Amino acid sequence: MKFDQKDLKIIRSLQRDARINFAEIAKECDVSIDTVIKRFNRLKKNGIVKGTTILINPRLLNFECIASFEVDVDPGELASVIVQVREQPGIIFCTATVGMHNMFAVSLQKSMKDLSSLKENLKALTHVRDIQTSIWVEEILLCPQNFELDKLTKR
Amino acid sequence: MEDVDKKILEELTKDARTSFRKIAKMIDKSPDTIINHYEKLKKIGLIRGSTIIVNPQRINYEGMAAFQIDVSTDKTKKIDINNILDTLIKMPNIIMATKTVGDHDLLAIGVIHDFDHLMKINEEISEIKGIKNIQTSLWASGEEICSKYFIV
Numbered sequence: 018m019k020f021d022q023k024d025l026k027i028i029r030s031l032q033r034d035a036r037i038n039f040a041e042i043a044k045e046c047d048v049s050i051d052t053v054i055k056r057f058n059r060l061k062k063n064g065i066v067k068g069t070t071i072l073i074n075p076r077l078l079n080f081e082c083i084a085s086f087e088v089d090v091d092p093g094e095l096a097s098v099i100v101q102v103r104e105q106p107g108i109i110f111c112t113a114t115v116g117m118h119n120m121f122a123v124s125l126q127k128s129m130k131d132l133s134s135l136k137e138n139l140k141a142l143t144h145v146r147d148i149q150t151s152i153w154v155e156e157i158l159l160c161p162q163n164f165e166l167d168k169l170t171k172r
Numbered sequence: 173m174e175d176v177d178k179k180i181l182e183e184l185t186k187d188a189r190t191s192f193r194k195i196a197k198m199i200d201k202s203p204d205t206i207i208n209h210y211e212k213l214k215k216i217g218l219i220r221g222s223t224i225i226v227n228p229q230r231i232n233y234e235g236m237a238a239f240q241i242d243v244s245t246d247k248t249k250k251i252d253i254n255n256i257l258d259t260l261i262k263m264p265n266i267i268m269a270t271k272t273v274g275d276h277d278l279l280a281i282g283v284i285h286d287f288d289h290l291m292k293i294n295e296e297i298s299e300i301k302g303i304k305n306i307q308t309s310l311w312a313s314g315e316e317i318c319s320k321y322f323i324v
Binding site: 028031032033034035036063064065066067068069070071072073074077078084085087112113114115116117118121149150151152153154155156157158159160161163164165 | 173181184185186187188189216217218219220221222223224225226227228230231233238240257261262263264265266267268269270271272273274275276279283307308309310311312
């Protein structure tokens with residue numbers, strides 16, 4: 018798969034602002050608008066780029082309580098527990114992990130009360146042994162630019 | 173929150189490059205109305221920006237890791253948790269960081285090429301002044317985080 022400096026520049030521009038005009042990127046990369054469109058479509062086609070999205074502040078949609086859970090699940094029952102956890106309201110992410118605990122999940126809730134009942138529901142699941150909760154406070158910093166894409170062009 | 177706002181959020185979450193004209197057509201409003209609502213959503217900070225979603229697996233990231241960090245309580249050192257948070261989010265490969273209340277003080281999520289790379293990032297984090305302990309959890313990068321609020 019070919020990936021060069023121009024692809025990199027296109028991705029970097031769109032990482033900062035996905036709504037940027039393709040003409041602007043074209044000017045920056047010193048290529049035609051057609052080239053930018055073609056390359057963007059190629060990046061999407063070969064799966065490097067999944068799409069574009071807006072970044073929302075969930076707190077302003079009244080999701081005040083954002084928390085992550087590190088869960089200890091009976092080994093061997095992990096896959097079925099993950100399926101059950103993903104069905105819980107407000108769970109936006111759940112995965113098996115390697116480390117001190119074997120599951121990591123993130124949830125968005127409107128209140129502390131909702132968070133507490135979610136935790137109780139999780140604890141009530143068979144094969145869940147223990148849960149460590151971390152409530153995310155203040156601003157959540159996101160930095161998609163920190164992906165090291167530069168290395169790809171050198172390979 | 174009006175229906176127009178909901179529609180804007182819904183469409184732009186799916187594809188941030190959707191034109192305002194297209195959204196306007198869908199709900200039978202003028203493009204100007206859409207632009208005004210969009211600008212308002214940006215102004216109040218509900219829309220923090222837009223970004224491209226790259227597939228970590230396709231760019232040689234095998235996994236992702238959560239770093240739960242304990243900040244030192246040593247009173248003789250002047251430790252500012254905000255400085256640590258600031259340093260973390262500027263580190264290459266760290267894509268999310270936040271303060272937490274619970275067993276640990278900070279949570280950072282990063283993208284990982286391989287085990288060597290994970291060790292390197294762990295070491296870089298532990299070198300930040302004021303960090304007492306790091307607890308790492310690792311998972312395969314194929315897992316998708318809901319794109320509504322996160323970017324991976």
